[in-house]
Amino acid sequence: xxxxxxxxxxxxxxxxxxxxxxxxxxxxxxxxxxxxxxxxxxxxxxxxxxxxxxxxxxxxxxxxxxxxxxxxxxxxxxxxxxxxxxxxxxxxxxxxxxxxxxxxxxxxxxxxxxxxxxxxxxxxxxxxxxxxxxxxxxxxxxxxxxxxxxxxxxxxxxxxxxxxxxxxxxxxxxxxxxxxxxxxxxxxxxxxxxxxxxxxxxxxxxxxxxxxxxxxxxxxxxxxxxxxxxxxxxxxxxxxxxxxxxxxxxxxxxxxxxxxxxxxxxxxxxxxxxxxxxxxxxxxxxxxxxxxxxxxxxxxxxxxxxxxxxxxxxxxxxxxxxxxxxxxxxxxxxxxxxxxxxxxxxxxxxxxxxxxxxxxxxxxxxxxxxxxxxxxxxxxxxxxxxxxxxxxxxxxxxxxxxxxxxxxxxxxxxxxxxxxxxxxxxxxxxxxxxxxxxxxxxxxxxxxxxxxxxxxxxxxxxxxxxxxxxxxxxxxxxxxxxxxxxxxxxxxxxxxxxxxxx
Ligand code: BES
Ligand code: MN
Ligand code: ZN
Numbered sequence: 001x002x003x004x005x006x007x008x009x010x011x012x013x014x015x016x017x018x019x020x021x022x023x024x025x026x027x028x029x030x031x032x033x034x035x036x037x038x039x040x041x042x043x044x045x046x047x048x049x050x051x052x053x054x055x056x057x058x059x060x061x062x063x064x065x066x067x068x069x070x071x072x073x074x075x076x077x078x079x080x081x082x083x084x085x086x087x088x089x090x091x092x093x094x095x096x097x098x099x100x101x102x103x104x105x106x107x108x109x110x111x112x113x114x115x116x117x118x119x120x121x122x123x124x125x126x127x128x129x130x131x132x133x134x135x136x137x138x139x140x141x142x143x144x145x146x147x148x149x150x151x152x153x154x155x156x157x158x159x160x161x162x163x164x165x166x167x168x169x170x171x172x173x174x175x176x177x178x179x180x181x182x183x184x185x186x187x188x189x190x191x192x193x194x195x196x197x198x199x200x201x202x203x204x205x206x207x208x209x210x211x212x213x214x215x216x217x218x219x220x221x222x223x224x225x226x227x228x229x230x231x232x233x234x235x236x237x238x239x240x241x242x243x244x245x246x247x248x249x250x251x252x253x254x255x256x257x258x259x260x261x262x263x264x265x266x267x268x269x270x271x272x273x274x275x276x277x278x279x280x281x282x283x284x285x286x287x288x289x290x291x292x293x294x295x296x297x298x299x300x301x302x303x304x305x306x307x308x309x310x311x312x313x314x315x316x317x318x319x320x321x322x323x324x325x326x327x328x329x330x331x332x333x334x335x336x337x338x339x340x341x342x343x344x345x346x347x348x349x350x351x352x353x354x355x356x357x358x359x360x361x362x363x364x365x366x367x368x369x370x371x372x373x374x375x376x377x378x379x380x381x382x383x384x385x386x387x388x389x390x391x392x393x394x395x396x397x398x399x400x401x402x403x404x405x406x407x408x409x410x411x412x413x414x415x416x417x418x419x420x421x422x423x424x425x426x427x428x429x430x431x432x433x434x435x436x437x438x439x440x441x442x443x444x445x446x447x448x449x450x451x452x453x454x455x456x457x458x459x460x461x462x463x464x465x466x467x468x469x470x471x472x473x474x475x476x477x478x479x480x481x482x483x484x485x486x487x488x489x490x491x492x493x494x495x496x497x498x499x500x501x502x
Contacts, residue, residue: 079093187304369461
């Protein structure tokens with residue numbers, strides 16, 4: 001889908017579908033919608049009355065124009081209550097439009113820019129959200145479908161045009177569209193990686209993707225540490241988790257460095273990269289194992305971010321660290337009760353081999369810390385417990401530095417990603433004390449997401465650090481909202497990109 005802005009009048013532009021809007025409770029359409037209504041001799045108003053259309057958020061009317069204006073059909077989209085209107089609603093409206101246009105087979109769609117009129121929102125932000133919604137809504141993972149099915153499932157629009165008559169807004173809208181395209185492409189890239197079956201997303205595949213990502217982006221480089229190198233580095237925790245698998249682990253270090261002199265800060269992103277999590281010897285039962293190919297969604301988010309940093313001209317020096325491995329049961333697997341020495345020297349009692357993510361993160365966080373960054377942000381499908389607490393559309397946030405936590409919350413606001421901060425409760429630290437090692441990888445079922453975060457905190461030292469537990473939000477069994485279809489969601493990508501351009 002090509003998204004663009006055109007200096008054009010809604011009543012004169014040719015398209016298959018023309019999208020206008022209306023707030024709830026408004027009797028006579030105004031602005032662009034009013035102009036279209038007049039050009040159609042009051043048809044919008046008439047149909048609205050006949051259909052008892054109240055313009056509740058997301059509801060719409062679609063009708064033929066019978067040649068009265070160049071647009072073949074008009075869609076009147078309900079904006080809902082004006083007091084409740086915000087940027088994420090625009091993202092959803094973009095998605096509703098793309099889905100409906102897809103179903104109708106409309107190839108050329110023209111839309112009014114929601115929010116930039118009487119709602120008074122920034123045209124660039126409105127355009128970005130509209131573009132994102134449109135580009136994220138019709139995402140489908142069709143790689144393993146046969147040709148016929150692929151054809152049937154293709155519902156993409158060719159042209160999505162924002163029509164604007166105010167020439168002062170055009171530049172801003174262009175800028176917003178550009179950001180929206182880059183953000184949503186990066187997110188869809190992450191979705192593809194998450195949706196890839198474990199068989200085709202082994203640790204070496206994650207490394208290959210990282211290399212491809214670095215090669216396709218300027219100012220970006222990558223170093224892959226092999227199993228042998230990890231042994232020399234003393235990354236026993238990561239190696240321990242990988243010990244049961246037939247596939248060798250690796251550590252991926254991506255680096256984006258903008259032009260000298262302009263660098264703001266050094267940020268390290270750490271992504272959990274379990275290409276499959278069977279639980280190991282503490283094996284998972286059937287349902288909970290069935291979708292564990294998603295256990296590299298943190299890594300996928302980091303890769304998604306790296307696919308876009310240079311295009312966005314980020315002023316941060318950004319490092320991306322991924323411990324890629326597979327958690328499998330076998331004769332060579334680690335056992336419950338084993339003790340592993342992490343790269344920092346701190347020893348870990350593996351009380352449960354299914355709490356493997358935090359064990360691999362111990363080594364990758366130590367590696368991250370040694371880069372002496374201004375902040376570390378890790379993103380990980382870490383605990384089932386966070387799903388119990390926050391469900392499928394809210395990511396768990398932890399931070400040892402409130403300023404960093406607040407910045408991420410701001411980016412969450414801007415991108416429509418939901419974050420909810422949970423505490424790093426000091427009193428619970430004793431629950432992860434071990435009798436045989438420095439720290440234990442479980443702290444009991446109660447407060448499980450907090451236990452995991454407290455464990456990670458043991459390895460970050462004093463560096464400002466935030467942890468995003470995306471176990472609940474990385475994968476959707478059913479559509480989560482208008483622009484988040486079932487499957488890998490690519491959560492975290494737009495959130496982190498927003499953070500890295502502000
Ligand atoms: N990868 C899982 C967490 C997870 C669960 C992600 C569901 C996505 C959906 C993690 O490695 C895990 O198994 N955690 C255990 C920890 C427990 C053994 C302390 C869990 O949450 O059950
Ligand atoms: Mn696990
Ligand atoms: Zn896991």
